[in-house]
Amino acid sequence: MSGWGKYNPDQAPKKYWSLEEAKGKLETYCAYQERSQWEVRRKLYEKGIKGNAAEELISEMISDDFLNEERYARAFARGKFRIKRWGRNRIIQELKMRDISPRCIQYGLSEIDPDEYYDSLLTQAEKKWEKTLEKDHFKKRYKVIQYLMSRGYEQDLVQEAVVSLQKG
Incomplete structure (x- = not known):
């Protein structure tokens, strides 16, 4: 029987971020590789930041050009096609799951020769x-x-x- 839902003293408690800490961590997270707003929102939720605070941080990340959905869609489509050899339908499906706009999805697909x-x-x-x-x-x-x-x-x-x- 697995220990789902039970306290495990060996497991470290989840580390939540303060708002001050979150901006720096997000900049590093987004600078490492292209991210979508959906991924950043998920990361913030994981770290205990929700609602307006999360949306404000995401807005800052966009205005500081750490987040850019079009750039993300282009990099995603290029990478999944070249590395994983996915077809257009699979790329479209995955981008839709990440709440990427149809316009940005089209920009992404334009990266594929x-x-x-x-x-x-x-x-x-x-x-x-x-x-x-x-x-x-x-x-x-x-x-x-x-x-x-x-x-x-x-x-x-x-x-x-x-x-x-x-x-x-």
Whole structure:
């Protein structure tokens, strides 16, 4: 039985921030890597700062240019595509979860080069096709398509990539 909800004397109590301390900590937090307002709000809540105090700190972070949703969306989209090889749908979904505006999401997606995107899709399709040990051609095709769609690639592009694989 786990100790959920029970006091654990070995576990350090949660460290809350004072308002003075919070600004410096947030500047460091945001300078380390791009953050969204949602992430900063979550961090503040974790550290015991809520409501108007949190919103004021976030406003200060925006005016001091530590927080910028457009810059965040661009960096997020670039990183998730280049490093994790996510498709546009997955990137859009993740940005929406972080309360990024549709306009900023579009700016983020503009960071992805269409040719590089399709090449990445083809590469992943080829790898998955080789790794999928399925005798039935239709089942194999289905599995590859499902995999690519779960990575966030658009259905029409996935179909096109799988067809080009089968021709080659």
